[in-house]
Amino acid sequence: MISFTLNGKKQQVDADPAMPLLWALRDLLGLTGTKFGCGIAQCGACTVHLDGQAVRSCALPVSAISGKAITTIEGLNSDLGEALKAAWKAHNVPQCGYCQAGQLMNASAMLANNPNPSDAQIDANMQGNICRCGTYPRIKAALHDVIAQQPAEG
Amino acid sequence: MTTKIENVSRRNFLKNSAIGAGSLVLATGLPGFNLAMAAFPSPIEGAGVLNLFVAIEADNRVRIVCHRSEMGQGIRTGIPQVLADELDVDWSMVDVVQGFANPGYGSQNTDGSRSIRRFFTTMRQMGASARMMLEQAAAEKWGVPVDQVRGKQGYVHHVSSDRKLSYGELASAAAKLTPPQTDSLVLKPASEFTLIGKGLAPVDIDDMLDGSAVYGQDVQLEGMLYASIERCPVVGQKVKSHDKAGAMKVNGVRDVMVMPEQPDAPAFHPLNGVAVLADNTWSALQGRKALKVEWSDSLHQQHDSANYMSTLVERVGQPGKVIRTRGDVKGAFDGADAVVKATYQVPYLVHAQMEPPAATAVVSEKHCEIWACTQTPQSTQQNVAQALGLQPEQVKVNVTLLGGGFGRKSKPDFSVEAALLARHTGKPVKVVWSREDDIQHGYYHAASAQRFEAAVNKDGSVVGWLQRTAFPSISWTFTGTVDEPQDGELSLGFGDVPFAVNAMQCESQKAEGHVRIGWMRSVSNIQHAFAQGAFVDEMAAATGKTPHAMWHALLGEDRIVDPTAEGFGYGNYGDPADVYPIDIARMKRVLDEVVKQSGADKSTGDNEGWGISVHRSFVSYVAVACKVRVEQGKVSVLELHSAIDCGTVVNPDRVRSQQEGSMLFGLSIALMGEISLEGGKVKQSNYHDYPVTRYHQSPMIKTYIIASDAPPGGVGEPGTPPVAASVVNAIYHASGRRIRTLPVNKTLSV
Numbered sequence: 050m051i052s053f054t055l056n057g058k059k060q061q062v063d064a065d066p067a068m069p070l071l072w073a074l075r076d077l078l079g080l081t082g083t084k085f086g087c088g089i090a091q092c093g094a095c096t097v098h099l100d101g102q103a104v105r106s107c108a109l110p111v112s113a114i115s116g117k118a119i120t121t122i123e124g125l126n127s128d129l130g131e132a133l134k135a136a137w138k139a140h141n142v143p144q145c146g147y148c149q150a151g152q153l154m155n156a157s158a159m160l161a162n163n164p165n166p167s168d169a170q171i172d173a174n175m176q177g178n179i180c181r182c183g184t185y186p187r188i189k190a191a192l193h194d195v196i197a198q199q200p201a202e203g
Numbered sequence: 204m205t206t207k208i209e210n211v212s213r214r215n216f217l218k219n220s221a222i223g224a225g226s227l228v229l230a231t232g233l234p235g236f237n238l239a240m241a242a243f244p245s246p247i248e249g250a251g252v253l254n255l256f257v258a259i260e261a262d263n264r265v266r267i268v269c270h271r272s273e274m275g276q277g278i279r280t281g282i283p284q285v286l287a288d289e290l291d292v293d294w295s296m297v298d299v300v301q302g303f304a305n306p307g308y309g310s311q312n313t314d315g316s317r318s319i320r321r322f323f324t325t326m327r328q329m330g331a332s333a334r335m336m337l338e339q340a341a342a343e344k345w346g347v348p349v350d351q352v353r354g355k356q357g358y359v360h361h362v363s364s365d366r367k368l369s370y371g372e373l374a375s376a377a378a379k380l381t382p383p384q385t386d387s388l389v390l391k392p393a394s395e396f397t398l399i400g401k402g403l404a405p406v407d408i409d410d411m412l413d414g415s416a417v418y419g420q421d422v423q424l425e426g427m428l429y430a431s432i433e434r435c436p437v438v439g440q441k442v443k444s445h446d447k448a449g450a451m452k453v454n455g456v457r458d459v460m461v462m463p464e465q466p467d468a469p470a471f472h473p474l475n476g477v478a479v480l481a482d483n484t485w486s487a488l489q490g491r492k493a494l495k496v497e498w499s500d501s502l503h504q505q506h507d508s509a510n511y512m513s514t515l516v517e518r519v520g521q522p523g524k525v526i527r528t529r530g531d532v533k534g535a536f537d538g539a540d541a542v543v544k545a546t547y548q549v550p551y552l553v554h555a556q557m558e559p560p561a562a563t564a565v566v567s568e569k570h571c572e573i574w575a576c577t578q579t580p581q582s583t584q585q586n587v588a589q590a591l592g593l594q595p596e597q598v599k600v601n602v603t604l605l606g607g608g609f610g611r612k613s614k615p616d617f618s619v620e621a622a623l624l625a626r627h628t629g630k631p632v633k634v635v636w637s638r639e640d641d642i643q644h645g646y647y648h649a650a651s652a653q654r655f656e657a658a659v660n661k662d663g664s665v666v667g668w669l670q671r672t673a674f675p676s677i678s679w680t681f682t683g684t685v686d687e688p689q690d691g692e693l694s695l696g697f698g699d700v701p702f703a704v705n706a707m708q709c710e711s712q713k714a715e716g717h718v719r720i721g722w723m724r725s726v727s728n729i730q731h732a733f734a735q736g737a738f739v740d741e742m743a744a745a746t747g748k749t750p751h752a753m754w755h756a757l758l759g760e761d762r763i764v765d766p767t768a769e770g771f772g773y774g775n776y777g778d779p780a781d782v783y784p785i786d787i788a789r790m791k792r793v794l795d796e797v798v799k800q801s802g803a804d805k806s807t808g809d810n811e812g813w814g815i816s817v818h819r820s821f822v823s824y825v826a827v828a829c830k831v832r833v834e835q836g837k838v839s840v841l842e843l844h845s846a847i848d849c850g851t852v853v854n855p856d857r858v859r860s861q862q863e864g865s866m867l868f869g870l871s872i873a874l875m876g877e878i879s880l881e882g883g884k885v886k887q888s889n890y891h892d893y894p895v896t897r898y899h900q901s902p903m904i905k906t907y908i909i910a911s912d913a914p915p916g917g918v919g920e921p922g923t924p925p926v927a928a929s930v931v932n933a934i935y936h937a938s939g940r941r942i943r944t945l946p947v948n949k950t951l952s953v
């Protein structure tokens with residue numbers, strides 16, 4: 050039995066310690082907003098926050114989350130998370146939508162760490178999240194909107 | 204299409220007499236509508252079902268069926284948007300209901316970029332019919348002639364008084380009326396459209412952003428088992444023996460089942476294999492790793508894609524089967540001052556849509572229910588019924604959202620797998636494809652070689668044109684024997700070459716099948732538009748023209764091109780040539796627009812270059828301009844511009860998003876897409892070795908929509924074909940290097 054915090058609430062899960070968090074979330078806890086795209090940390094569809102950092106849940110065994118805080122797309126309701134969702138809506142970003150939970154989780158962790166990333170930093174951060182539908186131009190526009198709303202540094 | 208609209212709720216009162224009497228909602232000669240599988244159970248308590256597509260509840264909520272599959276193109280917005288406009292309701296009143304598989308809706312095959320162009324008029328008629336029934340109900344209530352009432356924005360108004368009734372108040376009375384005859388329906392003039400032409404947001408956007416949207420992979424049923432299947436590495440192999448002991452020891456594994464052996468022609472059948480069923484996906488995947496399977500020999504286990512490509516290249520160097528000819532081709536080449544020749548190659552490709560296929564099934568003796576991310580609900584229904592020995596009406600197919608489709612999910616093999624496993628276990632079963640399964644057991648886009656030759660005179664005029672193509676046919680997948688491209692595939696950007704050259708010939712060459720070949724976004728247009736668009740640029744260089752001028756010279760005078768007049772069995776995307784002709788003026792308009800808007804005719808910085816191309820597909824016209832920089836053996840794509848003329852536009856925002864997506868899909872093909880085989884097995888397995896365009900590789904993208912009141916054309920696919928040619932042409936203009944073999948990353952890093 051592994052105990053952790055899931056979207057702000059205490060949670061326990063009875064899983065093989067080697068089971069990736071992705072499958073524990075989806076199959077055992079019924080939180081299917083976190084998506085399966087590759088299973089080998091290549092696509093970003095399964096991105097969640099582990100103590101605020103973006104991680105690929107397909108490559109994270111549940112044994113590694115004991116006592117930690119996990120946030121999934123279902124729990125992304127910080128001010129930043131809401132600002133990102135609003136910008137995603139303003140630009141009608143999603144096509145099929147399947148990658149977007151991962152995109153939002155990755156982007157929100159990036160901006161929480163650094164509210165004013167350079168384009169090169171954004172590229173480095175977002176290139177791990179594939180969108181096969183090709184929503185990148187709109188993700189880019191939405192991200193820049195949110196960054197522009199952030200208070201300037203210093 | 205003639206459409207006869209019938210009232211479902213009324214028919215329900217007629218019970219037996221109406222069902223199966225052949226009186227259809229869409230009188231298109233298809234089998235009858237199955238009421239048991241209507242999206243609206245009829246009658247709905249307190250609501251009025253006005254026809255198959257519209258029900259209005261007493262509280263004024265308007266429920267509209269979308270019978271096509273949503274895979275990112277925005278059809279769950281577009282279809283209801285058209286209907287709601289003619290019904291004349293406010294968009295905020297509308298709830299979208301996903302239709303089950305049901306032939307009564309007409310075709311539900313969400314492919315071929317045809318949802319809007321095939322259903323634009325039908326949806327308008329469904330909306331207008333429902334509105335007229337509401338108007339009639341109001342007129343009867345008030346005892347006034349029907350021409351004195353008018354439905355508008357959810358209310359029927361009496362024009363000469365201030366009386367009004369909401370649609371919701373009228374719905375149940377209206378539902379008892381006989382729908383108007385199709386020829387008496389009054390459709391709005393375009394000037395009165397309130398929703399058609401608006402960039403409405405996708406209806407599922409909130410669910411997509413908070414994680415609540417349900418895709419095929421997300422379906423969960425009580426007591427469900429999760430299945431992962433070890434499939435034959437080479438098409439045609441059968442399970443010779445297997446050892447399940449290791450798998451059964453894995454925690455959570457419940458069962459192992461050998462899939463029923465399938466016929467040799469792959470068609471839509473599951474591949475031969477062994478399934479592991481478990482309490483969760485992880486256990487199923489672990490159990491599968493512990494399986495031992497020995498495979499029989501297959502005819503295809505020598506298949507090597509590199510050797511195969513050499514064979515195709517050799518064949519397109521030899522005379523082939525003539526499919527279209529004009530003028531004295533031999534004379535033109537013999538008498539010309541020079542001949543320009545080039546051979547182009549495109550490898551096998553795979554869809555790699557973000558969501559791997561998944562389907563969930565529950566089977567009892569006389570019934571099966573499926574939940575799947577399918578582009579083809581009716582084909583799913585039929586194939587599942589056949590596999591289980593049921594009638595199609597005994598199979599209910601629920602269509603989830605699709606995490607991308609691109610043609611992969613037109614094949615119902617994964618739903619058949621789920622159904623067979625659910626019957627075997629007696630429990631609900633979800634079949635989960637992994638990414639490796641998706642890349643290694645796909646329905647691949649055909650590998651191809653093409654030869655282009657042009658006879659040129661000293662004055663720069665092109666007097667002869669020869670093009671030859673070779674690729675394995677999709678028909679091989681269904682027959683196991685067809686060994687050359689078929690007219691349907693040659694109709695996609697090859698036999699419909701629109702050029703005004705006096706002597707011209709199109710030929711095809713043989714190519715045997717060794718892997719499952721399937722449709723992938725824009726299908727054979729991919730290789731045809733690549734080779735043709737790249738060769739036009741080579742012709743420009745050979746004749747000293749700008750690429751833009753070369754395109755104009757080849758396209759010639761404004762006119763309608765009819766490939767059937769020159770012997771070719773041209774398909775025109777299944778659409779009539781009089782409504783959707785090949786119109787040279789429209790090709791030139793998109794070309795000129797994209798050049799003007801992008802500045803592709805202007806000079807560039809050092810090591811930079813523009814490339815252009817134009818192509819008609821799915822009866823729409825797209826021109827692309829691409830700007831690249833080539834430095835130290837690396838190409839960076841800086842800008843992609845497209846102009847599209849797709850006739851009448853329903854939702855301009857979704858047209859733009861489809862242009863963005865289809866161009867980036869084309870960019871992945873151009874830069875990095877390649878499936879290769881050795882020993883009949885696919886070498887790639889996941890996104891690390893089958894890369895697709897990523898965030899940092901995505902250029903600035905601009906889309907220009909040509910205003911048009913022509914009938915609606917395709918949107919999901921036409922943006923893909925011209926991209927690869929524009930990219931290699933830009934690379935040539937930036938670096939002097941001609942790339943004729945895709946993907947580009949064989950030659951330059953990307």
Ligand code: FES
Nearest residue numbers: 086087088093107
């Ligand atoms: S599913 Fe985890 S990165 Fe792709």
Ligand code: FES
Nearest residue numbers: 145146148180182
């Ligand atoms: S929106 Fe479909 S994969 Fe990103």
